[in-house]
Amino acid sequence: MIEKDVNKIVSWDEINKIIADSNKDLVFIRMPESVFNHPKMAYKIQVLKENTRIFIEVKSKQRGRKRKINETQKRELLNLIKEGHSIRKTAKMVGISKSTVYEYVKDDMISMKKEQLKELIYEFKEVFIENDLYDIGSVQILLRELEQAVEIGDLNRAYELLSELREYFE
Incomplete structure (x- = not known):
């Protein structure tokens, strides 16, 4: 199994590389919610989801600065x-x-x-x-x-x- 952490908006070249990797083995992609919900990623994620050998996990971990008050x-x-x-x-x-x-x-x-x-x-x-x-x-x-x-x-x-x-x- 190939595991990839995606922490930024990926290009189509990277998407094609992930699809090529999925022909060899299962691909498990982890990405933050902000990247997953970004408008530029919507179609790319749809393309990735069409492939049954690619799995996407959305991390809901808070990114950025720690809150000053609770x-x-x-x-x-x-x-x-x-x-x-x-x-x-x-x-x-x-x-x-x-x-x-x-x-x-x-x-x-x-x-x-x-x-x-x-x-x-x-x-x-x-x-x-x-x-x-x-x-x-x-x-x-x-x-x-x-x-x-x-x-x-x-x-x-x-x-x-x-x-x-x-x-x-x-």
């Missing part, structure tokens, strides 16, 4: 930010750079902000109900549009809708 620390960062601390203050409290904090929480911050906006919309609805304004059809439509704008992340539209809803209190 999941527990990331949750701690998110909790501090949920409590209202800024990224700068959170970084100082934990003892890592603010760019590292931002890098780890940026994706979760979007969903956190969406959740906060949804809570505010709920409170907004309660205020409309308390003031007997919720029964107005246009208010209900505006609130639904506001929920949809927050859900898809269109914050400019959400701001416009909030401004329109504010007019009912003036």
Whole structure:
């Protein structure tokens, strides 16, 4: 059995050499997930898979730099930010750079902000109900549009809708 480790995008010459080797013996190819999923490798891998004497193993081992913080620390960062601390203050409290904090929480911050906006919309609805304004059809439509704008992340539209809803209190 011939074993090959492929750690980069291979050329067609290398693919042809692997196919030629498969005529002599079984070929076992190991490659990282990043190489396997690369668009330039899609057709080459398809060609290799057509050969019954070639086997491909995809390694899911993490490549690149080691993570600076683990999941527990990331949750701690998110909790501090949920409590209202800024990224700068959170970084100082934990003892890592603010760019590292931002890098780890940026994706979760979007969903956190969406959740906060949804809570505010709920409170907004309660205020409309308390003031007997919720029964107005246009208010209900505006609130639904506001929920949809927050859900898809269109914050400019959400701001416009909030401004329109504010007019009912003036």
